[in-house]
Amino acid sequence: MLARTPIASFCVCVAVVVLGFFAEAEVRGQLFPQTTENIHLEMVFNYLEPDPNVEAGVVDVVWGSDYATQPSGVYNSSYIPISVDNFTHSVAWYQKHHPDWLEYQCDRKTLAFEFGSTNLAPLDFTNLEVQAYQWANWVDAPLAQGFGGIAVDTMNLTNSWQRCGHYDTFGAWVQQYSGALNDARFRQDVLGWEKATYKHVHQDSPTATMQVNVSYQFGEPEHDNLKLMTTADLLLDERGFSNYGVPPARPTPWQWQKIVDVLQQVQAKGLCYMTNGEQSVPTADISQTDRLWVIANYLLVKNNCTYMYISGSQDYGRLITFPEYSIAIGHAKGTMTKTHGVWLREFSGGLSLVNPYLRDRTVKLPTGNYSDVNGNPVGSTVAMPAQSGLVLLKQ
DSSP: OOOOOOHHHHHHHHHHHHHHHHHHHHHHHTTSOOOOSSOOBEEEOOTTOSOGGGGTTTOSEEETOSOSSOSTTOEEEEEEESSBOOSSSOHHHHHHHOGGGBOBOTTSSSBOOSTTOTTSOBBOTTSHHHHHHHHIIIIIHHHHHTOSEEEEEOOOSSOTTOOOEEEOTTSOEEEOOOSSSOOHHHHHHHHHHHHHHHHHHHHHOSSOEEEEEOOOOTTSOHHHHHHHHHSSSEEEESSTTTGGGOSSOSOOHHHHHHHHHHHHHHHHTTOEEEEEEEOSSOGGGOOHHHHHHHHHHHHHHOOTTEEEEEESTTOOSSOOOOGGGGOOOOOBSSOOEEETTEEEEEETTEEEEEEOSSSOEEEEOOSSOEEETTSOEEOSEEEEOTTEEEEEEEO
């Protein structure tokens, strides 16, 4: 889904650039709905909702919306994939009009389709003509319609679809990549496209924003991960704390700590954040235990523009709500702290607790009277099973 100077002035210039980046990111973060109080949602697509007014007062942001300006108060972004056609033309159309735009695997015959979608043409996003076409049709056009920004999908540091090269306008083969999963040139090309598109979006409008669907990729370089995750105004972490809904739907303790550390680095740069809570079961079967795991983690890390969403496996496009979204947790009274082997954060209306580890814990609560989200009073201590989340409200 991002000039050398003499030593005497180098530090000053670096400071100006860094402060300028932070200031710009902070300003653009203010364009999104603020999330200081309670729980806030970023809905993933809404193509199954014929009336967007159902989102009013419920949803703050829509990732990949079908509606530019409706309803009032909802921040809508328009969808754009980095590496495939955006449901505009058929593969045959590209073969006829722009065969040099198509990307192949190393057998030089098989198109590098993604996710098995043979109807979406894989495009050479390094081609400047392709970039100009993407920007004109999938960036500039929606922004002109009134969308607040764009939502970039299918960005990946790993060459998962075995891209290898393309044919030029004379029919000669142009080798770009090895076809291997880990390819340094592929990573740099993805980062280059993100940087150029981010610059284009900001030049197009002083208020336009760019969201990217990127999760930390274990096994890829840390530096490239952070660059991919921070060349944006809002980061949508589709994996979240539920592993894309792939069992086991909990990160390992080490992964959990890495996700939190990176999340805090992203937020420190002024970016907004969305932590997705996709589950492996149908939406109707998601247990309260699994919902509280997502919500408690969200509350643990949220700041002034942090969003969440919960759904069944790839159950996107429609508004899904749960009773826990309406709990009056209030605003954070401080940052997350570790106590009794779990992580805790105090809110004006209660507590958020997360045990990301593999051992059960008994936690002594801060002074006060608390109940669970179902209204049941709890004592001065609570039991927290391994890899569980809990939200308590002040009585």
